[in-house]
Amino acid sequence: MAEKNVTDEEFQDALSEPVPSIQKVTTNSPKQDKLIDEIIEKNSKLRLEDDEAGAVGGKEEGNKDNNDDDENNSDRLELIHHDEELSLEELQLREKDLSAEELALNKEKADKLKLEGNELFKNGQAERAIELYTDALNICPSTNSKERAVLFGNRAAAKMKLEANKSAIYDCTKAIELYPEYVRALLRRAKLYEQEDRPDEALTDYKRVYEIDPGQREAREAQVRLPAYINERNEKLKTEMMSSLKGLGDMILKPFGLSTANFQMKQDPNSGSYSINFNQNNS
Known part of the structure; x- marks a missing residue:
């Protein structure tokens, strides 16, 4: 299974950023039986996905056992929703009456928020970084697709730091929708799919990268x-x-x-x- 930790070196801002390495396993590639694939495809839909796990730092008051801690951590992770940012339609509606100068100013503010978020991430403040990336997404002009893709990609990295994998997959997907050739987002999503034991989807992303x-x-x-x-x-x-x-x-x-x-x-x-x-x- 791929490592869950996200290092600062893995977290870059440019579209051409370097790629995190994963554990190399050398094996052969056998052909899969067509009939079995059809059966497995039908049955795989019945599999339940594992719940997300992981801790978000912070101290709890009072005496609580490990189960209570896990529940509290899960509750905090549930606050990391992908629907915190405005939808594209809502953003476009807000932009309807803005001038070109105002849109340019929003772009500058979004860039500043992104850089602040990057610094927070590197200083171990992933939750706060997520908030700033979301704020940036709420003002970054809808026409700036690549810039918005990077914001989603950076927010995915911060969520990975908190082991909120499913939400991070959502952000990677949004980034790829905005910029289909965003190799970094494809690689990050492939790595997340492996962590979630979804190798078929991971392989699809790796093939696209190739x-x-x-x-x-x-x-x-x-x-x-x-x-x-x-x-x-x-x-x-x-x-x-x-x-x-x-x-x-x-x-x-x-x-x-x-x-x-x-x-x-x-x-x-x-x-x-x-x-x-x-x-x-x-x-």
């Missing part, structure tokens, strides 16, 4: 590392699913004196289709 920049080392390595992990996960899920189906089948067939052992499934190597044979002697 399309934009074929020389990107992390993207190249991920395309070797992740397919093997995905295949292993799919095989595990397939085994668990088949075991569950077998148990269900045995329960249904038991009143008839039968079990799933009476049925044998064979795949046609040419067509890929399956046939089921019945053997009454098996029990």
Whole structure:
């Protein structure tokens, strides 16, 4: 699993900022079975995502156990909502009666807030940095797409510092929507997807990075590392699913004196289709 800590070196302001390294795992990339992929795709929708965890600093009053601390930390993290900033429609409505000079002034104020947020982040004040990035997003002109993309990307980095991964993924996605070739945001979201055990989405982002920049080392390595992990996960899920189906089948067939052992499934190597044979002697 990728590291959760975000270092100052990883947090940069430019669109061409350097890329954080991730743990390298050398594996082969086997082909995935098409039928299994279809089954897993249907079943993966049923999986529940893990709750976000992590601590946000600060002291609690009174004597409280670890569970209370976890609940309080979760409550504080819940305050980091992606809907704190104005929607694009709301921002455009505010800008409707502003002059070009006023819009330019708002852009300057947003740039200043961003720089202040950067300093706060580097000084370990991630929560306060998030507030300033949000304030900047609420005045940065809607036409300044790249600048707004960077604000979302920087806010995502601050949320990563607080381990608010799902909210950080939202910010990365907003940044990418504003600037589809924002490599830094794509890499950050890919890393977050890995932390959330969503390797399929992570691989998609790494592939996109590789399309934009074929020389990107992390993207190249991920395309070797992740397919093997995905295949292993799919095989595990397939085994668990088949075991569950077998148990269900045995329960249904038991009143008839039968079990799933009476049925044998064979795949046609040419067509890929399956046939089921019945053997009454098996029990």
